[in-house]
Amino acid sequence: MNQRVQEAGTSGAVYGLGFIGAAVYFIGHASSFWMGVLGFLKAIVWPAFLVYHALEALL
Numbered sequence: 001m002n003q004r005v006q007e008a009g010t011s012g013a014v015y016g017l018g019f020i021g022a023a024v025y026f027i028g029h030a031s032s033f034w035m036g037v038l039g040f041l042k043a044i045v046w047p048a049f050l051v052y053h054a055l056e057a058l059l
Contacts, residue, residue, distance in 0.1 A: 015047070018046055018047070019043055019044065019046065022042065022043035022046040023039070023040060023043035025039075025043075026038075026039030026040070026042050026043050027039045027040060027043075
């Protein structure tokens with residue numbers, strides 16, 4: 001059987017760099033330990049924030 005494998009290395013790298021940047025930003029602005037934990041969780045889902053605010057700006 002001949003199978004095709006497609007890899008998304010570039011998008012993974014962009015997400016990884018964005019995750020690191022978002023984690024540094026959110027954790028750096030945290031005022032307590034639990035706000036830092038919340039910042040880490042926000043860093044995981046940063047693309048959702050990006051799309052939400054982009055669509056909000058368009059409307």
